[in-house]
Amino acid sequence: MAESLERRKARARALVRRLERTYPDARIALTFSNPLELLVATILAAQCTDERVNQVTQGLFKKYRTAEAYAKADLAALEREVYSTGFFKAKARAIIGMAKDLVAKHGGQVPRSLGELTALPGVGRKTANVVLGNAYGQPAIAVDTHVFRVSQRLGLAKSEDPEKVHDQLCQVIARAKWTRVSHLLTTHGRRVCTARSPACPDCPVLALCPWPGKTRAFA
DNA sequence: ATCCCGAGGG
């Protein structure tokens, strides 16, 4: 007999309440409210520290201020500029391709719907949801590896498919809380519920956690 | 050595 939806929602509420009290300062690490800047910064953030993204974007955002500017950018030059964030060839290509699409199909503006965002080259489900939630104030859960892992361990989602995890989270979390929960789960994943050696003894939701592997890293 | 606030391609 599977846990009922109402039961799972109640569990999720308890978890979120506790995380909310533990991480009142939880927020997205890349705080660009400008949609284009947030979009570019989020693309650069893949497999890269926030510090380095902030470092690289400082110069980048002075040079490129519009989608048109990125669309006309020299590929080799942009590759050099984003080099230290890793995946530099793919990222530079993605940014230019995305910008060309913004100019050609959206008047140089960053669109506001999930479908339009993910249709942009280089923009996937995670990046699109970051933009929706943090630049446009729409309820949106961005499933990065932290949110995925923490959701699995806390039993908020069961699937191995990130897409389904996203949907299961949306099912169990109140819509108004989506963006906030995204930040809370990411913060918890970075600070405590880490991939390799989770700090279970210090975990604020240990009592609510059904993960079979909990605390064993320290046994 | 292994993983990471991903996405596209085969």
Add this chain to the structure above:
DNA sequence: CCCTCTGGAT
């Protein structure tokens, strides 16, 4: 479903 792309942190 698998693989690849990359530097950096641990």
